[in-house]
Amino acid sequence: MGARSSIRWDAVSIKLVFGLLSAVALVFLMAPTVIVLITSFTASQSLKFPPESLSLRWYAALWDADQMQRAAWNSLVIAFWTTLISVVLGTAASLAIARGQSKLVRAADVLFMSPLLLPALAFGFAALIFINKLGFTPSILFLVLGHVVVCVPFVLRTTLAALSQLDPALLEASESLGGSAWMTFRRVTLPLISSGVGAGGFLAFMASFDNVPVSLFLADERTEVLPIHLWQQIETNLDVRTAAASGLIVIFTLVLMLVAEKFAGLTQQMR
Amino acid sequence: MTASGSRLALPLAALFVAFFVAPLMVLLLLSLHADVAMKTWTLDNYTKFITDRFNYSILIDTLLLGVKATLVCLLFGYPIAWLCARASARWQSVLLFLVILPILTSVVVRTFAWIVILGRQGVLNQIALGLGLVHEPLKLLYTETGVVMVLAQVQMPLMVLPILTVLSKMDPNLADASRVLGAGEWRTLWKVTLPLSLPGIIAGCILTYSASITAFVTQSLIGGARLIYMPLNIYQQAVGANNWPFAAAISIIFMVAVIAVVAVLNRLASASETYGRT
Amino acid sequence: MTSSIERRSFSRRTLIKGAGASTLALAAPSLVSSLAWGQSKTLVAATFPGTWSEADRQIILPAFKQQTGAAVTQSIVLGTDQISRLVAAKGNKPPFDVAFFDSPQVIDAVRDGLISEYPVAQSPNYRDLLPGAQDKWGPKITMQVIGIGYNPNKIKTPPTSWEDLWDPKYKGRVGLTALNSQLGIAFIAELNRIKGGTDDNFEPAFKALRELLPNVGAIGANLGAFATLWQQEQIDIAPYNFNFVQTLKGKDVPVEFAIPSTGPVGWSTSLHLVAGAAEPELAVKYIDLHLAASIQEQMLKPPYDVIPTNAKVKLEGAITKSLAKSQEDLAKVRTLDWAKLNPQRGALIDRFNREIKV
Numbered sequence: 049m050g051a052r053s054s055i056r057w058d059a060v061s062i063k064l065v066f067g068l069l070s071a072v073a074l075v076f077l078m079a080p081t082v083i084v085l086i087t088s089f090t091a092s093q094s095l096k097f098p099p100e101s102l103s104l105r106w107y108a109a110l111w112d113a114d115q116m117q118r119a120a121w122n123s124l125v126i127a128f129w130t131t132l133i134s135v136v137l138g139t140a141a142s143l144a145i146a147r148g149q150s151k152l153v154r155a156a157d158v159l160f161m162s163p164l165l166l167p168a169l170a171f172g173f174a175a176l177i178f179i180n181k182l183g184f185t186p187s188i189l190f191l192v193l194g195h196v197v198v199c200v201p202f203v204l205r206t207t208l209a210a211l212s213q214l215d216p217a218l219l220e221a222s223e224s225l226g227g228s229a230w231m232t233f234r235r236v237t238l239p240l241i242s243s244g245v246g247a248g249g250f251l252a253f254m255a256s257f258d259n260v261p262v263s264l265f266l267a268d269e270r271t272e273v274l275p276i277h278l279w280q281q282i283e284t285n286l287d288v289r290t291a292a293a294s295g296l297i298v299i300f301t302l303v304l305m306l307v308a309e310k311f312a313g314l315t316q317q318m319r
Numbered sequence: 320m321t322a323s324g325s326r327l328a329l330p331l332a333a334l335f336v337a338f339f340v341a342p343l344m345v346l347l348l349l350s351l352h353a354d355v356a357m358k359t360w361t362l363d364n365y366t367k368f369i370t371d372r373f374n375y376s377i378l379i380d381t382l383l384l385g386v387k388a389t390l391v392c393l394l395f396g397y398p399i400a401w402l403c404a405r406a407s408a409r410w411q412s413v414l415l416f417l418v419i420l421p422i423l424t425s426v427v428v429r430t431f432a433w434i435v436i437l438g439r440q441g442v443l444n445q446i447a448l449g450l451g452l453v454h455e456p457l458k459l460l461y462t463e464t465g466v467v468m469v470l471a472q473v474q475m476p477l478m479v480l481p482i483l484t485v486l487s488k489m490d491p492n493l494a495d496a497s498r499v500l501g502a503g504e505w506r507t508l509w510k511v512t513l514p515l516s517l518p519g520i521i522a523g524c525i526l527t528y529s530a531s532i533t534a535f536v537t538q539s540l541i542g543g544a545r546l547i548y549m550p551l552n553i554y555q556q557a558v559g560a561n562n563w564p565f566a567a568a569i570s571i572i573f574m575v576a577v578i579a580v581v582a583v584l585n586r587l588a589s590a591s592e593t594y595g596r597t
Numbered sequence: 598m599t600s601s602i603e604r605r606s607f608s609r610r611t612l613i614k615g616a617g618a619s620t621l622a623l624a625a626p627s628l629v630s631s632l633a634w635g636q637s638k639t640l641v642a643a644t645f646p647g648t649w650s651e652a653d654r655q656i657i658l659p660a661f662k663q664q665t666g667a668a669v670t671q672s673i674v675l676g677t678d679q680i681s682r683l684v685a686a687k688g689n690k691p692p693f694d695v696a697f698f699d700s701p702q703v704i705d706a707v708r709d710g711l712i713s714e715y716p717v718a719q720s721p722n723y724r725d726l727l728p729g730a731q732d733k734w735g736p737k738i739t740m741q742v743i744g745i746g747y748n749p750n751k752i753k754t755p756p757t758s759w760e761d762l763w764d765p766k767y768k769g770r771v772g773l774t775a776l777n778s779q780l781g782i783a784f785i786a787e788l789n790r791i792k793g794g795t796d797d798n799f800e801p802a803f804k805a806l807r808e809l810l811p812n813v814g815a816i817g818a819n820l821g822a823f824a825t826l827w828q829q830e831q832i833d834i835a836p837y838n839f840n841f842v843q844t845l846k847g848k849d850v851p852v853e854f855a856i857p858s859t860g861p862v863g864w865s866t867s868l869h870l871v872a873g874a875a876e877p878e879l880a881v882k883y884i885d886l887h888l889a890a891s892i893q894e895q896m897l898k899p900p901y902d903v904i905p906t907n908a909k910v911k912l913e914g915a916i917t918k919s920l921a922k923s924q925e926d927l928a929k930v931r932t933l934d935w936a937k938l939n940p941q942r943g944a945l946i947d948r949f950n951r952e953i954k955v
Contacts, residue, residue, distance in 0.1 A: 058503035066398040073395035076472050077421050080432030083442060087435055093848040094828055095435050097442050114658075115670055137331040144328035156328050159335055165525070165581055167533040169550050170570035171342065173557050177349055177567065178342035185689045197339050200331065229324075251423075258425045260536050264554070268692045269641045269672045278427045279536060282434075284646030284673045284821040294428040301424045305416065315415040373951050438829035460831070461815050463955075544775045544818035545955045559777060560943060561681040 081298055088288070088295035095288060106292035113289055119277040120293075123257050126188065126273065130195040130256040135249045137196070138203030139241075143233075145204075146211040161205075163198045168261035171197070176265040186266045191273075194262040199255045203248035210244025211237075246312030254301065343574075350567035364568035374552075374569075381549040382576060384466065385532035389478075391471035392527045393520065396478035400519075401512075403479070404486035415483075422476040430540045433469045434460065437541070461543035469541050470531045477530055478523035485519025486512075517591035525584045529577055549573045638667040640879040642695035643679050645866075646820045648840040649697070652901040661886055667879055675778055675820075676702040677942065683711040683871065694874035695883055699741070699779045700864045701935035701942075707734055712869040719881050722888035722907070727924060730906035735869035738887045739896075740904045742863040742920060742930060743783050745855045746837030748830065755855045759791060762834060763809055771812040772832030773953075774823045776946045779864070784836040785945060786933050787862045796937040799945065806952055816953055827852050840902055843915055847900020854919050861920070863930040865906075 083097055088106055090099030110116065145157045163171065175194050179186060214237065222232040238245075263273045274297075281290045308314040353359045368374045403414045421429060436442045437459040444456040459465040493515065497507040513520075535550035542548065547555075553573065557566035640661075644650045650673045658669050672693045674682070680702050682692050687709075696702075696712060706712045715735045717723050723736060730737040745756045751770075756762075762771050774781045789795075789802035814832045817823030824841065826832045828850045839861075842854040868884040870877060886892055893910045896903035902915045904927065912923060921927045938945075 058505055062504040062508065066401055069395055069398040070402050073399050073475065074417060076395065077475060078417065079442075080429050080436060080472065081421060081424055083436060084428060084432040087432075094850065096440065097435050097445075114668060118670065137334065140327040141331040144325045148325045148328075150325065153325050153328065156332055159340075160331060163339065165529045165577065166574055167529075167550065167570070167577060169533060169535055169553055170346070170574050171339070173553065173566065173570055174342035174346035175338065177563065178338075178345045180355075180685075181345060185686070193334070193338050197335065254423045258423075258427075260426060261533070261550075264535070265557075269670050270639075270692075272670065275425050275427045275536075278425070278431070279540075280673055282427070282431055282540065282821060283819050284650060290431060294425070294431060297425050297428050302420065305420060305423060309412075309416065315412045315419070373954070376954075434825065438825075439831045440829055460829075539818065540822075542818075543822060544816040544950075545953050547950065547954060558681060559678060560946075561684055 084291060084294045085298055088291035090288060090291075093288060095291060106288045107295070109289050110292050110296070113293075115272070116274070116277060116281075116289070116293060119272045119274045122267075122271060123274040126192055126195060126271075127253050127256040129192045130199050131249050131253040133192065133196050134200040134203045134252045135245060138200045138248065138252075139207055139245055141200075142204055142207040142211055143237075146208055157204075161201050164201045168198050168259075169264070172262040172265035175262070179266075186268055186271070188271055191263065191266045191271055194266045195256045195259055198259065198262055199252040202251035202255055203245070206244045206248035206251065207241060210241035214240055243312045243316070247308065247314050250304065250308040250312065250314065254304070346567050347571055349564055350571050352564055355563050364565050365572070367565065368568060368572060377547050377549055377552050378572065378576060380547075381532050381573075382580070384463065384470070384538075384548060385528045385580075387463075387467045388470035388474065388531040389524050389527045391467060392475050392478040393524065395471070396475050396523065397482060397520070399475075400479045400482035400486055403483050404489075418476050418479050421472070422474075426473060426534070426536050429473055430469060430537045433465075433472075433541060437465050437468075460541065461545065463542075463546060466538060466541045466546065469537050470534055473534065473537055474527045474530045477526040481522035481526065482516060482519040485516045485522075489515055514591075518588050521584055521588040521591060525581055525588075528584070529581060532577065638876060638879065639670055640667055640695070640876050640883055641670045641672055641693040642880070642883055643672045643674055643693045643697045645675065645697055646673050647824065647838075648844040648901050648903065649866075651844065652896050652903060656892060656895050657883070657886060660892060661883055664886065665879060665882055667876075669883070677777060677779075680705055680709075680711065684709060687711070690875060691871045691873055694871055694876050694880040696735075696869040696871050697866070698735070698869060699866050700932070701779070701782075701939050703732075703734060703867060703869070704936055704939060706869065711872055713872045713874075713877075715870055715884070716881055719878075720885040720888065722885050722890075725890060725907050725909055726888060727906055727908050729928060730865070732867065735867045736884065736888055737865040737867040737906050738893075739906060740863055740865050740927060740930070741779070742839045742861045742904075743780055743787075743836055744839060744861050745857055746827070746835050746842050746852050747855060748827075748833040748851050749853045750851045751830075751833045755853065756834060756857075757855070758858045759788065759836075762836075763805075763812060765812070767834055768812050769814045770833040771809065771814060772823065772826050772835030773809075773813055773816045774820065774835070775816060775818050776942075776949045778820055780820070780836065780838050781949075782938065782942065782945065783862055783864070783933065785949070786938055787859075791859060796934055796941075799941075799948070803948060803952055806949075810953070813953075824850075839916075839920060843902040844900045854915075856919065861930050862933065863927075864932050864935070 087095055087097050087099060089102045089104065090096070091101040091103035091105060092099065141156070141160060145153055172194065175190065176186065179190055184190070218236055218240070219232055222236045223229075227235070258275055259273075260275050260279065263276050267273050267276060278290055278293060281287055305314065349355070349357065350364055351360055351362065353361045353363060399414070399418065403411055406414060438444070439456045439460075443459065447453045447457060459468070489512070493511055494507055497511045502510065532548070533550055535554065538546070538548045539551050542551075549569065553566050553569050556562045556569060642653075644653050650671055653671060661667065661669055676697065676699045679693070679696055679698065683696070683706070686692055696706065698706060712734060714733055717733070720736075723731065726736055745759070745761070747756055761767070776782055776785060785799070785802050785806075788805055789799050792801035792805050794801035815826050817826055820841070824845060827845055828848070837852075837854065839854050842852050845852050868887055870880050870884065874880050888907060890907045890909040893903070893905040893907045897905055897910060897914065897916075899914060904916060905912070912921070921930070
């Protein structure tokens with residue numbers, strides 16, 4: 049009897065404490081994004097929250113923000129190519145790593161994942177020096193290559209996770225029935241890991257779109273990307289248009305996430 | 320697997336060697352020279368860093384900043400992961416969605432939001448003053464406390480996800496057994512759940528730590544001019560002062576420091592993984 | 598179970614295939630041309646943060662587009678950083694075609710061969726400039742003046758001297774800006790002069806800076822952050838630039854400009870054709886547009902109040918109220934010895950960073 053009531057108190061208190069901490073954490077996580085969204089609808093020239101009056105004027109002002117639109121377009125194009133290359137090369141590499149046992153393959157795995165841990169800023173700077181020494185100037189090609197290096201780990205992680213769930217018996221069956229390696233891949237493996245690849249591709253896309261440390265060194269005015277442009281706007285003149293642009297990015301991210309959730313089961317992949 | 324199978328990793332490996340390893344090698348080489356043209360070898364860049372208190376204090380500050388941000392993330396992130404692991408499938412998806420959304424939103428956008436929140440007339444001060452918690456506006460912007468807060472928010476998903484993975488895979492029988500044997504929830508947490516989720520905690524700490532100390536945008540927007548950390552230092556030396564060799568040396572030192580910390584944490588992780596198996 | 602997986606992955610597969618095919622179709626144009634937003638040419642022009650980038654965007658860019666059909670990408674970079682980038686790009690294509698310099702940078706740029714001589718013959722508005730504004734390396738388009746900025750809501754009597762910043766009643770309310778901007782350097786140099794230092798000895802300035810630190814509420818790492826400090830009322834008094842004050846006033850930020858008793862300090866600002874520019878003809882047209890009387894008249898109006906250099910433009914507005922009644926008065930504004938200060942810039946920035954580090 050006594051034991052039962054002490055357990056009840058324990059269960060309640062732990063749920064209370066953890067619940068409280070989680071609630072604070074969730075508010076903490078959500079608040080900035082929500083506040084930016086609300087502030088972007090302000091009618092005044094300053095970034096006060098809560099805004100005294102609401103208006104769509106800053107979203108309308110984005111219509112004339114030529115340079116911001118160019119930067120946004122650049123970011124989209126670069127993210128697209130980065131994702132494409134990352135998915136193709138990353139999936140291929142995942143296949144090798146998932147089934148390979150040799151030391152070389154293990155080493156390759158560590159190598160491919162290391163951009164996640166090393167300071168990307170140092171890599172961006174190193175890439176700039178490298179390009180410079182080779183006699184080139186920064187261009188879209190190098191920017192995409194740089195992005196691929198820092199984004200492909202995401203594809204690798206989710207694809208490897210999906211491959212680990214794959215029953216090797218299925219592959220053996222396909223091969224014993226006369227299927228070539230390519231056909232086995234196309235008709236058996238790929239469909240089964242498509243969610244993993246899709247989720248990884250989505251993460252790579254967002255990582256490229258949002259990338260700052262590599263773009264800081266490899267992008268210049270002619271290849272301006274959106275996060276750098278926004279950062280410079282914040283640094284140079286606190287413009288409410290930045291809030292409106294931020295609002296659009298939040299909505300864009302939200303929509304893409306919902307799509308990824310629906311079609312690739314994003315949250316399943318992250319578990 | 321056949322050799323032809325492992326050849327599939329070749330294209331990516333080629334790219335990495337050409338565009339990841341090679342640039343880092345060049346960075347190392349440049350740091351050992353006195354000029355960009357790389358005509359004179361020298362160790363000056365490194366000695367300049369090590370002997371100058373100003374410079375290595377920036378490194379120490381940065382490494383400590385990471386520790387603080389990681390601890391805050393752990394304090395708030397573990398409960399979220401713990402609750403999420405116990406939630407129903409539908410709530411799990413919702414919670415995860417909310418946790419992942421911030422990390423996919425542009426870091427510039429999120430940091431910018433914090434400028435609005437932490438300012439003298441920002442939301443936080445409005446609430447604190449309104450509730451009578453303080454008599455004067457708190458100074459949070461351009462302070463290390465502010466930077467730690469924002470870093471913790473920005474990186475929290477990196478802490479939650481690995482812990483959640485481990486907690487979800489944990490055998491529920493173990494916690495049940497503990498309860499049946501008479502241990503309260505808190506004791507179960509301390510003696511069973513926490514030790515078993517240690518690998519996840521450490522994985523989360525590794526990711527959060529490396530992300531926090533290299534968070535250039537957050538550190539510079541929230542920290543201001545008086546709080547100088549390694550990323551800003553590298554940027555200032557590389558772009559502002561055009562001192563590429565010195566900037567290269569700082570970058571190498573920074574990378575070595577990060578690798579060292581991660582290696583230590585990794586060791587702890589492997590040690591903790593065997594813990595649950597005894 | 599297998600069949601439902603198959604069915605799910607089949608429909609997902611078709612969807613992914615369809616999405617992939619359509620995206621590829623849309624993105625079929627090559628990497629480079631897919632970046633062309635519109636078919637017009639683009640000029641990349643440097644400009645300063647704050648007043649100038651905004652005035653350029655509102656007034657110059659539309660006029661330029663109308664005149665030439667070309668778009669302009671603004672590179673919002675401080676003068677010193679522009680020099681760094683041009684030096685880093687030497688031998689390759691420069692990152693921008695038009696440079697925007699304060700007088701100190703011109704000295705370095707000419708010495709290092711970073712800019713080309715301005716083709717006066719191709720610039721019809723050049724001859725309308727005041728004689729002092731004409732320069733074969735690039736015309737002067739305005740002048741900048743620094744003084745004391747203050748919040749009139751919090752500080753009822755306007756400050757009269759630089760010494761006011763040290764007044765204990767402003768504890769925690771004083772702002773400063775980092776030395777990477779001209780504003781920062783000019784303030785330190787002027788402080789040095791007042792405290793008895795010379796161009797070779799900056800100790801008096803840094804001693805005074807140390808004494809100021811208890812009063813300092815925040816230091817802006819850059820001009821944008823500095824503007825934020827005013828807007829969020831984190832600081833109430835600071836050295837500031839006349840034009841930035843006017844622009845912030847235009848955004849309903851409470852700030853006013855006061856000239857210190859020792860007199861204002863100023864320098865001129867000019868536009869230059871970068872050596873090896875990608876679009877030299879567009880660059881000259883862009884610079885020439887800045888010299889036109891009609892354009893300078895527009896830039897003179899609030900909230901930019903940009904001091905004109907075209908002889909045909911009469912001074913008016915905030916300039917005549919707070920600064921000077923005529924161009925002759927402006928010519929008398931004290932300037933600093935940049936030739937002596939420039940080489941010390943790196944050391945000054947380093948020293949400043951050490952002094953202010955928490």
